[in-house]
Amino acid sequence: MKISVAFLLLAFFCLCGCTAKDERPVVWIYTSLYKDTIAEIQPLLNKAFPNFRVQFFQAGSEEVSAKVSAEELAGGTRADVLIFSDRFWFEEMAGLKRLHAYAPKNTEKVDDMFKNKDSFYTVVSLPVMVMIYNTEAMTADQAPKTFKEMALPKWKGQFATGSPLASGTNFTTVAFLQKAYGWSYFEGLRHNDTIAEGGNSSVLRRVQTKERPVGWILLENILRLPPEQKKIQIIYPGDGVVLQTNVLGIIKKKGEMKNAEAVADWFFSPEGQVVLTHSYMYPTVPGVPAPQRAPPLADILKKAQKWTPQFVQEILKDREDIKEEFARIMLQ
Known part of the structure; x- marks a missing residue:
């Protein structure tokens, strides 16, 4: 059976097209967010940021912090954006200047007790x-x-x-x-x-x-x-x-940080804050409704102990x- 040269060339280029490597830069998010929350967030980030890819590593807070620390000891972590609930770990990393100082858009509205004074991290949601x-x-x-x-x-x-x-x-x-x-x-x-x-x-x-x-x-x-x-x-x-405090910070790295900063901005946008309420955590940016079937945040805050810098x-x-x-x- 004879196969035309044109057909072979077409097949070759189709195969090359199907296996072409995505050369876009990647922003890695290491997080303890629930897997179903990540599944909801992923397509929204893909749509918001077509010029780079966003990938997730998901585990419990203790495992995430241990992974970052181990990777740093081995020469540098792959993580760019961190989101998990161990605020004390973030504070320690801030003291060591291991985080990138950045105040995401909208965080000027967030209560001061949920922010690092030097902008090394900000609380993104409240369990x-x-x-x-x-x-x-x-x-x-x-x-x-x-x-x-x-x-x-x-x-x-x-x-x-x-x-x-x-x-x-x-x-x-x-x-x-x-x-x-x-x-x-x-x-x-x-x-x-x-x-x-x-x-x-x-x-x-x-x-x-x-x-x-x-x-x-x-x-x-x-x-x-x-x-x-x-x-x-x-x-x-x-x-x-x-x-509790679910904290967002950016790992300090050499070179361009704009993609990681853009992802951080998104999490404090109305769209990002609403998605986090789908995991039944309170938003930190005022104006976003509480999770379904949860009392208003103002009622919760009346008796809750405060996150002071001293504490x-x-x-x-x-x-x-x-x-x-x-x-x-x-x-x-």
Whole structure:
């Protein structure tokens, strides 16, 4: 069978076209955002920035920070933009001048307590730690009303928390509650046989099975459940939710930073902030509505403890001691 030269040339060029390498520059985002959130964000970034590609590495906050640190020790991280919840790590990197000083567009509207004073990072969204209870184990009247009361003897064998050794948001919660109530509070939790293991999914599982019918957990984990489910109910503690911070920073590198800066701008744009509320986290730019089925941010902030510069520096200095003391009290 004879095959024309024209046909062979056409096939060759089609093959070359199909396998052509994308030569556009890449902006790498290392993040602890949920995978379904990334799936929603990716096409929006592709549309917004046709001149470069955006790729993600997704893992928990502890793993993301460890990966960046390991890559830096090996000669330089691939990451350009970082988004995860360990604000104390960002503060440490800012002190070492490892982050690029940049104030994304719209961040002038963000409350000062959510920004580094030298613009090395800005909080892009706000998860909140609340409490939950199983309605098959107690009524709303019987359910606890505060974090503080969980150290009372009446709650023996009833409470589950995550571990600050496994979860950045649980570390922040421990740091705030220790500052408010001292280590005697955690001694009370230990005396009550509180289970303090794993992350938020572990707490949810224990409350659902009634192994421990009360727990502290991120609000987003509960708002992701079907609205029609009634077994697990939310408690907004009377002594204030624990406000978490999902932080955005840019790694300091030689050369052009405009693509990374443009991506940072996008996350603080109305489009970027709205997408983050789909993960049931509060936006930090005023004017963007709260997540569905969540109370207004103004109500949340009324009783929440404040992220002061003094608190950030104090916890940064003491964080290893906090983890060690928690482990001594709760895990030994």
